[in-house]
Amino acid sequence: MCRLLAVVTVLALIKADKVPFITRCKSDDDNCLKKSTSEALPVLASGLPDYGVNSLDPVIFTRIDASTPVLSFLIDDVIVKGFKKCIPLTTHRDSKKSKISIKVLCDGGKMDGRYMITGQVLFVPIEGNGKMHVDLNNGELEVNMFVSNVQGEDGKNHWNIKNWTYTYDLKGKSNVYFENLFNKESFLGQTAQEMVASNGNAIIHDIGKPIITAIVTEIVQNVQRFFNAVPSEDLSLD
Template sequence: MWSVIWLLGTVSSVFGAAGNGVINFGGFMCPREEKALGGCLKDALNTYIPQLATGVPEFGVPPCEPLLVPSLSVQQSTGPISVTSSYSEVTVRGPSTMRVRDVKVDAKNQKVIAKIFIPELRMKGHYNLAGHLLMIPIEGEGKFSAKYGDINVNVTIVLGRLPRANGKDVLSCKQLDVKFQVGYASVELENLSDSDNDLGVAMNKYLNENWQKLADELQTPMEDALHDFLKPLADHAFATLDADDILLP
């Protein structure tokens, strides 16, 4: 996800170089024409993404391994299962394996749209769960591990203006939307109904056999968490740029 923030920090070059034939993007000389520019930005981002695990200091990008998600909560009530669960102190590894599949630049509408593929995200943390499985009470608290794989992410960034004291507007991240789809998922909850090991095994089996339902329940909380994580960084990156240098009056 840090590649998106790096992209945010260079959007000023994208929109501010309308009168130039090429744009210098991290050493890549990209054509100004929008379609060619999008392809060039994709190639440039993919060249540097492997460095994201340890950070890219020259672009102000800190390490992204692990990515921290403070908390998630899920309420699931489908078929034989009815549970409420929460997940805290979640660490996520795998963002640095992402590949940018496509970048579209829409200068007229002040948008950047990126399509990203992540092979796998591995999560660990603490869970708390209570509910029923086939009308049987089930609860648990402890460590959990999970994997999400074949993830397709769409990030849409809309630029805007923010007034400041000296009368000049700065660039702002007016809107940032994150949408993703998961190809497969698995989860393992430890100490689940530890007084009845068979019930814990059955619950873990059910969750993994019905991973799509769990992924659907987690999608909105995860998208919200990613938005809340990315938005302040985007605001900070854009607030250093004069809006008139980039946007039409």
């Protein structure tokens, strides 16, 4: 009886999903892929220390340099929240092109930090330093990852992200707030605050790309850590 129980236990362990929050799908089954992404995203966002995956909600940066040729813009102690709330819109894997595409809609994202800025935003002079806050509403993010198969330390094939691209669009009205613009000089500061308050989306499009790139880079790096830990046979049926 003891031997029988031992055999049953071993078989159960062998058949158990090695990554329980991943539903393995065929590459041409977009519905299955979307469902699997929906289940996996909040788990990955919470962080998976056993897989080497850091928390993505919040994402924390010591400093982001978002400067441009006409703007000096540094943000320290950056905290980004809300990735767990992102909802997959589409997930597609093109096995012939070795491409994985994921599009998500993220509502209620927030970013806080301390900024130092001087230069031009939307062709308007701006300067200041202090706290900043951003509310991102209905941001649509699409990430395209081009992968290859590499042999891991376990002797199995693992996906390796060779390169990636992304697009980002704002579907809702976002809000940007900079404390202490023009060092609280009344007229210039008030004028700048009104400009910022009225043009949240335009400001994010104008000066936000380095910030978004830093966030997406952190996401992709953590996806790669997950791929390093889990062989492709445990992620896909083909």
